[in-house]
Amino acid sequence: MADEIKAVPTVVIPVDPQQPQADIIERAASLLRAGELVVFPTETVYGLGGDALREEAARRIFAAKGRPFTDPLIVHIAQIEELETVAAAVPERARRLAEVFWPGPLTLILPRGRRVPTLVTAGLETVAVRMPSHPVARALIRAAGRPIAAPSANRFKHVSPTTAQHALADLGGRVPLILDGGPTPVGVESTVVDVAAPAPRILRPGGTSLEALREVLPEIEPPLPPQTTASNDPESEEGPAQRSPGQLLVHYSPIVPLLLFEGEDEAQRKALVAEALRRLGRGERVGILAAVEDREALRPCEERGVLVRAPASLEEPEKVAAALFATLRALEEAGVNVILCRSFRPVGLGLAVQDRLRRAAGGRIIQVDPSADAAEGVR
Known part of the structure; x- marks a missing residue:
């Protein structure tokens, strides 16, 4: 399980969700460049962001969420050219999906680029990558000048945050800055498609529908139902890493049954x-x-x-x-x-x-x- 984190004052700053103010974005980007964490809105849910190429930043993400190291992080990029930084190869079918659905709520599982720390990928030789469409997220990645690793900005296994107030309730005192861009429009996380496997499959359904994906790649397989296995025990540090976020039997859960x-x-x-x-x-x-x-x-x-x-x-x-x-x-x-x-x-x-x-x-x-x-x- 991730290390403990020291308490820090959390500042919440409103930001225009369509035309984010350059000074606010630069304030957040400077924190990311320094290895710190920033909560920011995407079109799906709020993300807890850190420099995807620095192991120290990834470690802070796991600690802030209380997330086990067996659960990989999604790497966010702002333009297609950045794929070369985070992925070792991009299969043709991945490019077809990216051309249609990026920027947007679609994550692709690709061979890991060597600059991405294995801590980010839960020790796997694959990396989860997406290009968000939210103007604040895109501006922040560009200003930071590097890809951002960003799981949902909540405590591990809790209900995902779709407002800055949700993120503050879970991570207040654990991150220095939250950018408040209002409610997120999609409301559920991105769809994760494994295009590094022999047969492409949805690992996590999300903001891009199976029907839409099959219009571009008819052979995509639907997700398997949640499985009860020993390796699916979120309290255990044993067993294999999850190939994608959102694979645990118990996830997205309220504090009541x-x-x-x-x-x-x-x-x-x-x-x-x-x-x-x-x-x-x-x-x-x-x-x-x-x-x-x-x-x-x-x-x-x-x-x-x-x-x-x-x-x-x-x-x-x-x-x-x-x-x-x-x-x-x-x-x-x-x-x-x-x-x-x-x-x-x-x-x-x-x-x-x-x-x-x-x-x-x-x-x-x-x-x-x-x-x-x-x-x-x-x-």
Whole structure:
């Protein structure tokens, strides 16, 4: 596990998300050049950035997050020419994807360039690289004059940050500077595609959909479901490194238990109501993350004090993704004892939403029997 970190004062500075002020960007860039850390907005979530070519900076990232060294970092670049600095080779299919989706929420797994410390790549001979589209992120990388390693700006395994306030809540006193560019538009991390493997595969679904990727590279394989393995134990320092961030069974988790319901929509609604009322009867404070279509069915729960949050429609996976982490944090901060969550259709960005919720549940997934009034149980 990463080393401990000394407490430092954290300054939060607002920055224009579309036309970032040059003096603010230079202040942040000077910290990065000195080996310090800076939190900054990307189009996906807020990132915790450090010089990707300095082992000392990478070590500080792991320490600030409490992240194990077996979980690699993503290296961010501002222009395609910088690939030569961080990657030893760029396969033709990687260039095809980059031409279409960069800058944007897509990370490519490539052979590691020798200038990238193995600490950044969790000891692997591959490196995760992406080119963000957020103006603040692009300006910061350019001003720093070097690639930036940047995982999400939160404590390890906690819900990812989509505002500067989320990052401050998790990393206040651990980083000297947070650039506040407002809420991030995509709301879930980048899609990670392994193009260094014999057959390209999505390792982590995210802000670029499987459907869009297959229009460029039809042979891309979908992600495998979360696996329960010894090497997936986030508390263990044993076992192999993760090939990509976001591979652990338990990740993106609120500090309170999250139960995920899966099955037909109407059966899910009945199960959510039954479980909420059962827990209310035990004196628990309950939160529900639902869809707009569920509001009427959940009205009896709201009338009894259940906090119901329905950020978007089932037909709007992009809006669900954009609001997902902020909604989970809002329920957590409201002091609920448990969050009950419906599942969303794995279409478009819904695939990333499904992945994040399954990992947030950490195996507490309830398969709903459509012929029954309640859930079959947790598998």
